[in-house]
Amino acid sequence: MRYVLLFLISLSAGYAQDFVWTPGLQSAYADLQKLKIQSAKQRMARESARDGVRIFLDDYADMLLLVTSDDDRLFAAKSEQESTRLDALKKLSDTSPWQRVLIAEVRLHWAFVKLKFGKELSASWDVIRAYKLLSENQKRFPDFLPTYKSLGTLHIMIGSVPESYVWVAKLLGMQGTIRQGQQELQRAQHDPNVGLEAQLIDLMVRAYVLKFSDTDRQTLARLVSQNPDNLLLHFFGATIEQKNGRGEQALTYLLNRPADKNYQPLPVVENILGDIYLQKGEYERASLHFNQFLHAYRGQNFLKDTYYKLFLCHWLASPQNTRSSDTIARNLLQKVLSVGRTTVESDKVAQKFAESSLKNAPASGQKILMQARLASDGGFTDQALTYLRPYSEASFSTTAERAEYNYRMGRIYQRRENPDSAISYLARALTLSETDQLSFGATAALQLGYIYQQKNDRARAQSFFQKALTFRHHEYKNSVDNKAKAGISSL
Template sequence: MLIVFLSFTTVPAQDFVWTSGLQRAYSDLQKLKVQSARQALIKESPANGVRIFLDDYADMLTLVTSDDDRLFANFSKREDDRLDALQALDDKSPWQRVMQAEVRLHWAFAKLKFGKELSASWDVIRAYKLLSENQRKFPNFLPTYKSLGTLHVMIGSVPENYVWVANLLGLRGSVRQGQQELQRVQNDPIFRLEAQLIDLMVRAYILKFTDADSRTLAQLISGNPDNLLLHFFGATIEQKNGRGEQALIYLTSRPRSDGYQSLPVIENILGDIYLQKSEYSTAKTHFQRFVSTYKGQNFLKDSYYKLFLCQWLAGQSDTITRPFLQTVLTVGRTTVESDKAAQKFAEAYLERGASPNQKVLMRARLASDGGFTDSALAYLRPYNEAKFMSAVEKAEYNYRMGRIYQRRNDPDAALPYLRRALAISEPDQLSFGAVSALQLGYIYQQKNDRTQARSFFQKALSFKRHEYKNSVDNKAKAGLSQL
């Protein structure tokens, strides 16, 4: 009778078991070895909630790396099936709600990639409620805080004019709270690596990425040389933060074999870096590889726009360059910001052509974005604001000069240029004003002048319509939260 009683009381604990095979599968998924992970998962019990979670993780990685619309349509019904299967498992386990929330967040991420923003939003809201409930029931269960901490950061960086929406939906959190939770979950042996990566991505895409953060990233990658996902995200983080050479190192040293999931977008990133280095022929080769192998809809407009730049900046005739911009208008979609910017440039160029000084501004922009500040400064030194005719170009010239000096760790030299770019941009609400205000906020934050920093972060938020509004607003709100 005792044996029978014990068997009944312990069965629910078997609903979520991290077997050695499942741990290996999770490790492989974190490295983007999706096929070997799937093979390992086949050997595990389909009733184990951990396997259900990892099956879903494998699907999510397959979808977001391929951007294949047909695959998304085929896989999409699996979300409800897996959520139903997880909900039927032991609700007294701290894993039950965590796994449901993880599945919802997998699908939110996938849906965003495929332009299903509304459905993705509902998945995020439901995931938040599941994780919040789990936190109340099991406050010391560390895995809860990996995704809950991420959501708290996201909620904390919502622009002021949308805070009421978050409150109405019951979503509450701050950037600092989320960061503390991500730090806490790094003590968990299962989710440590993923939490470390998320923490670095929060610093790169929402906060301000520092030299110390760059060193931490380098240590993480060097400690995991066979992890393609870390090399990929390391490259995107460093590229985003104007360290093109370091991004190139991560990509050229990435692990390569048929065992890893294909990542066509790496060709797009390599093209970007070589374009920033003014190596137009090499950049063109990488962009052509991307558009010939990629099956999705994101980054197509961006890539054809960059193919235009490779030819245009190399001095090719309008007959050769113009068709690339015409293609921009007919391919892909405008879900990601780089595609929106490509569409806007193509429409303007095809309607009005280029001004005499537009090439020099473009060369300076590309070089500065990649962190090649010597080249960027050399492009702009022969010019001053008076040589540019339109308000847009005057604002861009000043913004580029400010960013060059800022990247060269000379904030005092950057300040007058960024202030001037902001002043020129305000009447017409140009994007250069919003991004200048954001950088001014960072400079004064670094100087510990909280009043000035707060004023400029709020100014960045005040710009109503520009192609970088989502990212600028998120960063400005995060900056205000830190103050």
Template sequence: MIQFISDRRGFTSVSIRLICIIRVLFFTLTANAQDFVWTPGLQRAYSDWQKLNVQPARRLMANEPSSTNGIRIFVDDFADMVTLLVSDDDKAFAKVKNREDARLDALRKLSDQSPWQRFAQAEVRLHWAFVKLKFGKEVSACWDVIRAYRLLVDNQKRFPDFLPTYKSLGTLHILIGSVPENYTWVTNLLGLQGTIRQGQQELAKAQQDPLMRTEAQLIDLLVRAYILKFTDADGRNLQELVRNNPDNLLIHFLAATTEQKNGHGAKALAYLAARPVGADYLPMPIIDNILGDIYLQQGQYGRASDHLRQFLRMYKGQNFLKDAYYKLFLCHWLVNQDDQARSYLQKVTTVGQLVVEADKAAQKFADVYFSKGSSPNQKTLMRARLASDGGFTDSALAYLRPYSEARFTLTAEKAEYNYRLGRIHQHRNEPEAAIPYLKRAISLSEAGQLSFGATASLQLGYIYQQKNDRDTARSYFQKALRYKNHEYKNSVDNKARAALNSL
């Protein structure tokens, strides 16, 4: 007590200074926290936007105060990305494209002591990179990806325990890791480094975060479907993800497109049939396009035609127009309504643009058809192709069973005949039966650099990879990359590169 009294003046001075320091720290930390606040409304809105349940999300956002909250900026930006990617509307993109710079400027003014500051900037850049790729702004999109990568790497170093970083950084590491060896000097020059395995580990880490778990799970499955090899185990995981998210339209849609891409049309149809519907959800005209595709594969040409026309009535974008008119052509051509079919194929040459592979394939078919006509066997091959692509292998075999290679006169048709039979056996889990047909497709395709050679090489690579014959698998993946200027080059090359890097 005596000591306390004698030192009271010094104690008081120190106390005042300490209190001042505490108050400064308190207000600094409070300001940092207020810069990035996940209010209950923003959490629900973000969840609803991820489900494409947009009307409740918009109502929640309307009740959030307009402020400098970085989370509000992030969620607003996510909403713009979702709306633009789903609508594919050029006019809407032109109206809002300047929001990227405004939001980045606003985020830079917020506290950089929060791990959300760099993460939110990176997310905004990635959102707009995806949108710009959709609307043909590739160069600007690439710069956004590079800058997002640098922000995420910096954030990981400063806040290694901040799990959301690993969702996007993991995705980028997988994409970087799928670049072939002869192009890695470009990524190294730009400071982009990463491997597929590293990226998958980071996505698994991100799934521990409650806010990012579903998105990270979905990205992981999409990477497996579109870059790596989608396995039966992946299909079961996808099924579980759909089952656990019955009100999530985005997950149902992406599950359907994933299964369709992997030749499981019946599963894709089941996911779309079970999708949530209602006025609260964002309209998705592309679903009618997909339904038209699946019914076309099943040979239900009337139902396919109805969905394709509905897609054209509701859709506002420029992608997939050629593809839709091409499929309408098929709906009539395959039932021998050639004159009506021809009018739809004429539209392929006048509408849309050549950005997505489906439109490029439609344009190529139209060019060949109008310059050379069609052969007597072409309709049979087309029916088999459609059924095979959809995984309806019994129908596909029935179309081809009466034929042999000798029945076809054109080299391209001989190559396609063998490729279709190879893929049918592959779909039926009969790899040994598939191998000779796929090899024959390659030998017939090499002189003319036909796409069947590239796709057959990719599939043989997968077959030998499954057999653990790594050297043979590697040789076929490399062969797939050597085919030039075919309509499926982007997707084939991406998968072949990823497979080579995984070996």
């Protein structure tokens, strides 16, 4: 009996060593979250290759390399690592609350990677399997906080699925609400290992799925200032602020980002800088950054978008059409059609614009609307109003242009915190868009939902969120539907 007990104790001690956050692995994880991938790998090389935490962090490093490079050859070379690492983790103790969490994390890493490389079906299965693992872990270890980082994220994603697709989630055994997911992310932020990542995910969800508040913005600014050596935080801070129409703050985050040879190269930063300068109307400077991005980047995403933006720089900077100017513009539009792929939404928009513009050259009215759109999207509302003030709805010849004029004016006043002036313009954009199901109608309905939500008029807010969901087949449907569904859930 004594020898049996000794054997069981030694066996359980061995299992206890399956998932150990050693000081070296904690430092490696911190480095990965800063995008210091090579230094993290050096730290990990000194740790046991059998430790489940080490296996997870090796996978985390590969995920970061793949999503920051978008390199198809690197993806092909590393894609077999998913099954190798999953097999290694499955051999470790299933009595540890870490086992299912880390298997789920590896699956979610590869789901994210596969989405970047256009493997949507395989990515979906990874997400489903990760969800089931995390749900099981929650039942077995309800007080284990790391479970809630990714489970909360998945519950938010499920909760924001458009109504017409809810049955699919239920059929697959996936349930969750936005409120539930937010509460779980809040819990995960108290964990010493995954707390920072959970906090960043929470902010990104608020920015991309929900509504980003002034309190959220202050939290983001504090987080970035407290972590001046964290490149990932500066990058995501910039993308969040750019997404929310605060181009100047996004520019500040990028210009103050840490930059030396210890950090993973991020060519996409040049693309974002180009976007901001394009919004500011600094076309030559924007073109420089877009070309620097093309020189450094090895992926297939964002290529169509970048050549589209180079076309905009040329077109908007040209005071009048000439034969040579038209040739350059046409060549850039042809380039949009010949490069990259249409996996990400911005590339789909670029492809559609190029196809349309090569058939019918953009009219002068479209140039004014584009300048106003870019300035407004970046939060440069004084400049946007300067573009549009000389015009009225009657100045534009097509229904689409008139709808866009009203939508742009509404968004400008909304960004200037003048919702009452915004409402009439957005409502007019919605009316003009309904017959032809223009995207301006869907986005106008979404913004009207937000305005009435702020006014605490829940009935009108819900009706406009529902209205946004009725628009079909527009280029922003996925993002608009997700946000409209999230808006309904939050009421």
